Amino acid sequence: MRQTLQTIFVLSLIVCVSNTLFPGKIFAQGKNDTIKTENISFHEKVEGFEERLAAGEDKLAKRTKIRLTGYIQAQWVHCENPAIFPNNTFMIRRARFKVKYQPVEGVIFVLQPNFSTTGIVIRDAYVELHD
Incomplete structure (x- = not known):
C-alpha cells in the first residue's frame, strides 16, 4: 500500500513539474483548437497564393x-x-x-x-x- 502511494505521488509530481515546464504539451485538448486555427490559417494562405498565381498567369499571357x-x-x-x-x-x-x-x-x-x-x-x- 505504501509503495502504491509513493508511486502515485511520484507520478503526480512528474505531471505537475512537466506541466509547469511545458504548459499545454501534455494534455491535447487545448492543442486541437490551436491545430484547427493553424489549419484554417494555412488554407487561407494557400488560397491567397492560388489567386496571385492566377493573376500572374494572366499577365504572362498578355506578355507572350x-x-x-x-x-x-x-x-x-x-x-x-x-x-x-x-x-x-x-x-x-x-x-x-x-x-x-x-x-x-x-x-x-x-x-x-x-x-x-x-x-x-x-x-x-x-x-x-x-x-
Missing part, C-alpha cells in the same frame, strides 16, 4: 502576345598583305528584326525593318487575319 525574332549578318575581312588592304575589319552588314504582335486570336501584326550599311528600310509590314 509580342514575339521578337531576327538575325544579324556580320563580315570579317582579313588581308595578309597590308599594302593591298591596310586594316583588318569587322562590320555588321545587316541586322533584321521581326516583331509579331497578336492582340486577339486570329489577328497578327508583323513588322520587319532592315538595318543595313545603306540605311534603315521597312522590309515587311503586314497584317495576318485568320478565321
Whole structure:
C-alpha cells in the first residue's frame, strides 16, 4: 500500500513539474483548437497564393502576345598583305528584326525593318487575319 502511494505521488509530481515546464504539451485538448486555427490559417494562405498565381498567369499571357525574332549578318575581312588592304575589319552588314504582335486570336501584326550599311528600310509590314 505504501509503495502504491509513493508511486502515485511520484507520478503526480512528474505531471505537475512537466506541466509547469511545458504548459499545454501534455494534455491535447487545448492543442486541437490551436491545430484547427493553424489549419484554417494555412488554407487561407494557400488560397491567397492560388489567386496571385492566377493573376500572374494572366499577365504572362498578355506578355507572350509580342514575339521578337531576327538575325544579324556580320563580315570579317582579313588581308595578309597590308599594302593591298591596310586594316583588318569587322562590320555588321545587316541586322533584321521581326516583331509579331497578336492582340486577339486570329489577328497578327508583323513588322520587319532592315538595318543595313545603306540605311534603315521597312522590309515587311503586314497584317495576318485568320478565321
